[in-house]
Amino acid sequence: MTDFSPVDMTLDGAEAAGGRLTVDLSAIARNYQYLAGLAPTAETAAAVKAGAYGLGLKPVVTVLSNCGCRTFFVALPQEGAELRRIVPHAEIFVLAGLAPGNIDLFLRDNLTPVLNSLTDVALWAEAGPANAPFALHVDTGMNRLGLAVEDLASVSQLKPRMVLSHFACADEPDHPLNNQQLAAFREVQILFPDAVASLANSAGILNGSDCHFDLTRPGIALYGGGAISSASNPMLPVVKLEGQIVQIRHIKQGRSIGYGATHKFSNNARVAIVAVGYADGYLRAASGSGTPLRPSSKGGYGKIKDTRVPVVGRISMDLTAFDITAFPDNAVCQGEWITLLDNEITVDDLAQCAGTIGYEILTSLGRRYARTYING
Ligand SMILES: *Cc1c(COP(=O)(O)O)cnc(C)c1O
Numbered sequence: 361m362t363d364f365s366p367v368d369m370t371l372d373g374a375e376a377a378g379g380r381l382t383v384d385l386s387a388i389a390r391n392y393q394y395l396a397g398l399a400p401t402a403e404t405a406a407a408v409k410a411g412a413y414g415l416g417l418k419p420v421v422t423v424l425s426n427c428g429c430r431t432f433f434v435a436l437p438q439e440g441a442e443l444r445r446i447v448p449h450a451e452i453f454v455l456a457g458l459a460p461g462n463i464d465l466f467l468r469d470n471l472t473p474v475l476n477s478l479t480d481v482a483l484w485a486e487a488g489p490a491n492a493p494f495a496l497h498v499d500t501g502m503n504r505l506g507l508a509v510e511d512l513a514s515v516s517q518l519k520p521r522m523v524l525s526h527f528a529c530a531d532e533p534d535h536p537l538n539n540q541q542l543a544a545f546r547e548v549q550i551l552f553p554d555a556v557a558s559l560a561n562s563a564g565i566l567n568g569s570d571c572h573f574d575l576t577r578p579g580i581a582l583y584g585g586g587a588i589s590s591a592s593n594p595m596l597p598v599v600k601l602e603g604q605i606v607q608i609r610h611i612k613q614g615r616s617i618g619y620g621a622t623h624k625f626s627n628n629a630r631v632a633i634v635a636v637g638y639a640d641g642y643l644r645a646a647s648g649s650g651t652p653l654r655p656s657s658k659g660g661y662g663k664i665k666d667t668r669v670p671v672v673g674r675i676s677m678d679l680t681a682f683d684i685t686a687f688p689d690n691a692v693c694q695g696e697w698i699t700l701l702d703n704e705i706t707v708d709d710l711a712q713c714a715g716t717i718g719y720e721i722l723t724s725l726g727r728r729y730a731r732t733y734i735n736g
Pocket residue numbers: 407409455526560561562563577578579580581587
């Protein structure tokens with residue numbers, strides 16, 4: 361069978377990798393405690409889908425468990441099965457993926473399905489054991505997953521462990537849909553008074569106590585990402601990413617660099633070629649000056665010895681070029697490391713350069729990076 365698993369870093373360690381990623385587990389712990397403190401009357405669960413947003417399911421869940429987190433949300437039953445091995449006693453909600461062929465997986469690993477439609481409800485009623493816990497997801501305006509509010513009359517006899525709904529626009533606190541969803545969810549809560557009521561993701565927690573209900577489901581804020589687009593981000597950054605310089609090039613005025621020859625140097629320049637590229641999740645959309653991939657693209661940047669150095673030309677699969685002309689000759693050498701993400705270049709900063717969101721930067725973090733977990 362084809363092996364798509366990550367490169368085995370235990371072979372040669374970080375020096376053999378083009379990029380090294382450091383995850384600060386104590387920052388995740390403090391972010392969890394901060395969010396729990398904002399919603400003291402609610403239980404604080406954690407969204408750990410997609411391998412804890414790309415940071416690594418096992419180390420992240422272990423630290424969250426140690427903080428007292430006992431309820432986790434994953435996207436798919438396969439993620440639930442992996443998570444069950446890490447937290448034998450936690451409650452694991454699987455947000456989607458119930459199918460006629462996989463109910464036994466839910467039972468084997470004691471995973472609680474989130475029922476998203478009348479079809480799901482019928483499936484679970486037919487094949488799920490009597491009295492096995494389940495959650496009901498009610499759509500209050502997102503129009504993605506969830507039973508329509510109008511469908512609830514036909515399931516009012518059910519006894520869900522939890523009723524949940526999901527905000528479409530919580531990252532924009534003033535968006536009118538937020539209050540509409542909140543009002544709709546209050547009606548849902550009245551229909552199922554015995555169920556745990558859960559509405560807030562990270563942004564919902566930060567938006568205030570109206571949204572907190574019985575249980576919150578933060579994801580991005582645990583991992584240091586900004587949940588609310590307009591506000592300053594109160595969370596501690598969690599990741600540091602560095603790339604190794606594999607070559608220093610001197611480039612003559614008038615020459616270009618990289619695929620498409622998009623960037624032409626107007627003066628003699630020096631460039632550091634770094635062994636991180638879009639295959640590592642250093643997104644091509646963050647390509648630098650020259651012919652932008654998108655009209656609004658600013659291009660990414662890194663940091664060497666506290667000096668900001670811009671990406672020049674197109675980011676390629678395994679390599680990215682940074683303009684280091686600002687440094688004296690020989691001040692930066694092959695084999696040194698350039699900072700690509702840290703406290704000052706946040707996932708949201710890089711996301712903005714690539715025209716995306718911090719969630720996509722985190723969940724794209726590459727499998728080739730040498731990963732180190734600190735302060736566990
Ligand atoms: C991913 C997810 C969350 C967490 O959202 P964040 O914006 O990352 O805090 C919460 N609830 C549901 C249903 C989700 O899919």
